[in-house]
Amino acid sequence: xxxxxxxxxxxxxxxxxxxxxxxLRRRLADRPGAAAWTIGAGYLAGAFLLTVWMRxxxxxxxxxxxxxxxLPLAAVAAALTAIVWKRNRSEPRTxxxxxxxxxxxxxxxxxxxxxxxxxxxxxxxxxxxRPLYPWDAWTQWATKARVWYELGRIAPFVRQDAWLAxxxxxxxxxxxxxxxxxxxxQVWSCLVLGRWDDTLMNGPWWCIGVALxxxxxxxxRSLRAGALASMVGAFLVAxxxxxxxxxALAGYADLPMAAYYTTAALALxxxxxxxxxxxxxxxxxxxxxxxxxxxxxxxxxxxxxxGFIVARWPRHGVRIxxxxxxxxxxxxxxxxxxxxxxxxxDLALNYAPAxxxxxxxxxxxxxxxxxxxxxxxxxxxxxxxxLSPALAPLTTIVAGGLIFLFVVFGFTTASFYISDQTTVxxxxxxxxxxxxxxxxxxxxxxxxxxxxxxxxxxxTAG
Amino acid sequence: MSALAWFAAAFxxxxxxxxxxxxxxxxxxxxxxxxxxxxxxxxxxxAGTLDGDAIAITAVDASGTAVIRANTDFRSADYPIVxxxxxGFAEDADVRFLWRTxxxxxxxxxxxxxxxxxxLAPIVLAKNADWVGxxxxxxxxxxxxxAEPPHIVGVEVKPxxxxxxxxxxxREWFAYEPWSGSSINTVTGGAEVQExxxxxxxxxxxxxxxxxxxxxxxxxxxxAALPAAIAALFVVAWxxxxxxxAANLAHQLADTRARxxxxxxxxxxxxxxxxxLFAFVEKxxxxxxxxxxxxxxxxxxxxxxxxxxxxxxxxxxxxDPFRDTLPKASSLKPGDYLLVYxxxxxxxxxxxxxxxxxxxxxxxxxxxxxEPGAALLKVL
Numbered sequence: 001x002x003x004x005x006x007x008x009x010x011x012x013x014x015x016x017x018x019x020x021x022x023x024l025r026r027r028l029a030d031r032p033g034a035a036a037w038t039i040g041a042g043y044l045a046g047a048f049l050l051t052v053w054m055r056x057x058x059x060x061x062x063x064x065x066x067x068x069x070x071l072p073l074a075a076v077a078a079a080l081t082a083i084v085w086k087r088n089r090s091e092p093r094t095x096x097x098x099x100x101x102x103x104x105x106x107x108x109x110x111x112x113x114x115x116x117x118x119x120x121x122x123x124x125x126x127x128x129x130r131p132l133y134p135w136d137a138w139t140q141w142a143t144k145a146r147v148w149y150e151l152g153r154i155a156p157f158v159r160q161d162a163w164l165a166x167x168x169x170x171x172x173x174x175x176x177x178x179x180x181x182x183x184x185x186q187v188w189s190c191l192v193l194g195r196w197d198d199t200l201m202n203g204p205w206w207c208i209g210v211a212l213x214x215x216x217x218x219x220x221r222s223l224r225a226g227a228l229a230s231m232v233g234a235f236l237v238a239x240x241x242x243x244x245x246x247x248a249l250a251g252y253a254d255l256p257m258a259a260y261y262t263t264a265a266l267a268l269x270x271x272x273x274x275x276x277x278x279x280x281x282x283x284x285x286x287x288x289x290x291x292x293x294x295x296x297x298x299x300x301x302x303x304x305x306x307g308f309i310v311a312r313w314p315r316h317g318v319r320i321x322x323x324x325x326x327x328x329x330x331x332x333x334x335x336x337x338x339x340x341x342x343x344x345x346d347l348a349l350n351y352a353p354a355x356x357x358x359x360x361x362x363x364x365x366x367x368x369x370x371x372x373x374x375x376x377x378x379x380x381x382x383x384x385x386x387l388s389p390a391l392a393p394l395t396t397i398v399a400g401g402l403i404f405l406f407v408v409f410g411f412t413t414a415s416f417y418i419s420d421q422t423t424v425x426x427x428x429x430x431x432x433x434x435x436x437x438x439x440x441x442x443x444x445x446x447x448x449x450x451x452x453x454x455x456x457x458x459x460t461a462g
Numbered sequence: 463m464s465a466l467a468w469f470a471a472a473f474x475x476x477x478x479x480x481x482x483x484x485x486x487x488x489x490x491x492x493x494x495x496x497x498x499x500x501x502x503x504x505x506x507x508x509a510g511t512l513d514g515d516a517i518a519i520t521a522v523d524a525s526g527t528a529v530i531r532a533n534t535d536f537r538s539a540d541y542p543i544v545x546x547x548x549x550g551f552a553e554d555a556d557v558r559f560l561w562r563t564x565x566x567x568x569x570x571x572x573x574x575x576x577x578x579x580x581x582l583a584p585i586v587l588a589k590n591a592d593w594v595g596x597x598x599x600x601x602x603x604x605x606x607x608x609a610e611p612p613h614i615v616g617v618e619v620k621p622x623x624x625x626x627x628x629x630x631x632x633r634e635w636f637a638y639e640p641w642s643g644s645s646i647n648t649v650t651g652g653a654e655v656q657e658x659x660x661x662x663x664x665x666x667x668x669x670x671x672x673x674x675x676x677x678x679x680x681x682x683x684x685x686a687a688l689p690a691a692i693a694a695l696f697v698v699a700w701x702x703x704x705x706x707x708a709a710n711l712a713h714q715l716a717d718t719r720a721r722x723x724x725x726x727x728x729x730x731x732x733x734x735x736x737x738x739l740f741a742f743v744e745k746x747x748x749x750x751x752x753x754x755x756x757x758x759x760x761x762x763x764x765x766x767x768x769x770x771x772x773x774x775x776x777x778x779x780x781x782d783p784f785r786d787t788l789p790k791a792s793s794l795k796p797g798d799y800l801l802v803y804x805x806x807x808x809x810x811x812x813x814x815x816x817x818x819x820x821x822x823x824x825x826x827x828x829x830x831x832x833e834p835g836a837a838l839l840k841v842l
Contacts, residue, residue, distance in 0.1 A: 134646035150776035173782035366651020447689035
């Protein structure tokens, strides 16, 4: 019975999101990887919309129940499905194949697919066996889920002084200002289960991990990476150890942050590539979702803007974007002079990042396998293509993300968290899947340039 | 020669270079490793008590030092490596390895011991001029103050050698890394203390293999395939690391299954690390009203404050997530509850029904539930 409940809890947002993306898109399968993209991005969109609906329900003063939450969303999903079905009946059938592989490449493709499947099976079993484990999960995330589930509505969480003054009208936890998206997904799981269960309620983390893997594969395919290269990208993302930990020990918002940010960036890149309504709508929706998953999501969403500028004004976009980065840094320096506080971090001019500890975290420990070696190598070897029209938006977004991390760990009180190996890795996790995408596409650009140059060599020599 | 063969050869070459640079003493020694467990160790300064399979250093002496010693008798030339196993050492702890020899029995020699992630790095003494003759005693000195007791599991003296070095590195790379409080923040990838990180070694081997394969391809005019070859090697290096990670996950799955398998939600919580606290909170919840009330949660340890509060929701709990503080008496109103779990500084007079918080003015309260080290009080 629990398995069925978990399935229903996962399928409703999936259905809603996929149907929405299909309605927005003109054809069912318009390019390779479309199915993977739609299923992956569909879950993320649907899960976010589900929580938006729960906020509306709570705001209207109606108590949460499975039917109050599920029925209207199922009706919307059914209506969207009907539109898609009707439209595609009258259109010629297209097929999403695109597996242009043979021999060893095909074997490798399926080996990696099986590896990914095995990994998610292991992570799923672990996640569904263990009571809520990691620290912040029970001091600042599931705290809200428990209260909102039991009360049947969203109750306010406040800081200690406000709690004392509220005389029981408000609740307290370690981070009362955190956004409600992830706790509401836990509430949704419990509503379907019919009871509070802080093990099974974490199903959305597993779904988000799967969705992220699918969007990376589908996104890379749609950005003209080969099937094998795209599967390599998906494999790298699915096997990132720290991302795996955040599925197995579910309860933090960092993996969802990474999934929403990566998928928003990929949707933007898809829109830049072909200017389809569905992609810009998806990018906007998921960028908004970033801000509602975790507070740093505001900054992550902002790093998408330079990518848009570079694509919209190709001639001067890169200069505008990097001038914007410089301006932002100047503003931060100015704010730091006034001891400005932002999302509980003090801006400071005492620049002293712990480079040794950062290098240990990125290059020596097991958090990222060899991701950062690969990303640096790809950036160096593909440097002549990084600002080409095809790569410039992604390069700018990743540069914006790295600058953000640099500022956070170099100029705020968060620099302390590098040396104790805590927040540094979790903040990096937000960007890591997009760095995988960048590595694959940059390497592909280098490979094309290199192969074109050296394919001619024998003929020239002859 | 395929890129993969180049990679394998480069890896072997890297390991060989490492051995040349790192093997102390003989390459093929006849001596075998000697181990001294916690029961073979004794505190000769400060205080140490057996805690499971380890000695917990609980206090320092008047000079601010704790010393844990083992009596030994081995030839220094046969054992150039000393590896202490322990945990819970502060990153800035002043830890030194001490030894005495039959060559200069009255002299106590010492070298500093590095602390990495709370553990002790091995010490190589092959080139230390005082590591001579027979070693008649070894010890570990920790200078205080000691906030949380560090633990010493034991010490091994090792002959080193090529085989020993390789075995040690493999043990470090493939050591089981179970979930801990820090897992959500960082993955070590094997043992917490590693002399030669596997990711770096694999990348160096990859670079050498790419150069070798590229040079050969250049001569054969096949250089166009170089990016594909490097990409393939990158994926192989990644997969090797991931295989280690997958094996660790499988081990963890077995552990989790052994602990929680076949249990329902409540039984899982009782089997968890904070099972006794969960059991107490369950009893407390039964005494609390059905509708949410204000509950102040206090405990010495942040873990118990946070977990106690978490188990009490949807009651309206207040706890200090960061500091071990007590609520002001003035903030407690009639009808509020106070859940105390392993917290000093509170006095309750059952006859007078008075609660005194850290010497402040007494307030009226009723003990609703009392167990050793834990209580639920209602403010009257």
